[in-house]
Amino acid sequence: MKHKDIYEWDPKLAADPTFHQRKKYFNRTSDSLVCDGPDHYAGIKEKFPPHLQKEYELPIEYKHNNIGFRNHRDVSDHMNEGILAIGDSFTEGDGVRYEHLWTSQLEKELNVPVHNFGICNTGLDEWFRIFLRYSRKFSDKRVYILSTFFSRFSTPNKHHYWNPIWVDDFVDIWRHYFVCDNHTHYTYQIKMLAIQQLADKFGKQLIVYNLHELLDNPLMHDDTWWHSGKDHTGKYDLARDGLHLGKNFHDDITQKFLELTDIY
Helix, strand or coil: CCCCCCCCCCHHHCCCHHHHCCHHHCCCEECCCCCCCHHHHHHHHHHCCHHHHHHHCCCCCEECCCCCCCCCCCCCCCCECCEEEEECHHHHCCCCCHHHCHHHHHHHHHCCCEEEEECCCCCHHHHHHHHHHHHHHECCCEEEEEECCCCCCCCCCCCCCCCHHHCHHHHHHHHHHHCCHHHHHHHHHHHHHHHHHHHHHHCCEEEEEEHHHCCCCCCCCCCCHHHHCCCCCCCCCECCCCCCECHHHHHHHHHHHHHHHHHC
16 A cells, blocks of 8 residues: 555546446436426425526526536546536536536636536535546646535445435534534635645646635535525525526626636
8 A cells, every 4th residue: 555646546436426426417418407407496486586487487408428527528538628627516506507607607708618527415525536536637727616614525335425414313413513613614624735735746726716705604514595494585596496596606606716817
């Protein structure tokens, strides 16, 4: 083991839960993504103002590439032109049209391909693995991450992403010890430093923006409108699924990343 380069991707880990769950999306186009869909929208339609109801009546296309990411370009095993973008559902875009996503808008502004590698319901554990596995397959030195403080992690003994906040037996312990803001913030810093170490090792320029800097709700865990059942009162429109944020949120994220790009 002492000769093993910890920065190299091990092909034997191809069944890692981070990527194993994406197999069902390989080269697939669908009319729903996790929470979105015509039946779901019909049940919550009254939650949206008239201008959004009219827009959301139109179908949203969820097209995935050859490795299961919501990106309209296939990815080669060799070098690919463009930029890698990483994140959770606010990057993959549940309930949001492809052309409205911050990755699509950033591509248009920079005139460089931006590859959307967002995966719904993931966190820093998965983003580390995506960075490790894919960042050197893209020619541009920039890697964008839209991060969150949400307490999420993956476990090696599961074939899917697991968040114990949804397991009744663990809720009290989880909320008391692991979802507290101090612990969550500390964990975020440590894991982000690990990704930064990868970026330095690979000669990549890591550009990170945390979506909590834009939201009215600064909580560092999942106790927000989509889990608490409370009405959404933020400054951004809801996405069609009623759980995420819409185009005007992605507009602002795009501008924040452009500002950060200018700094670098």
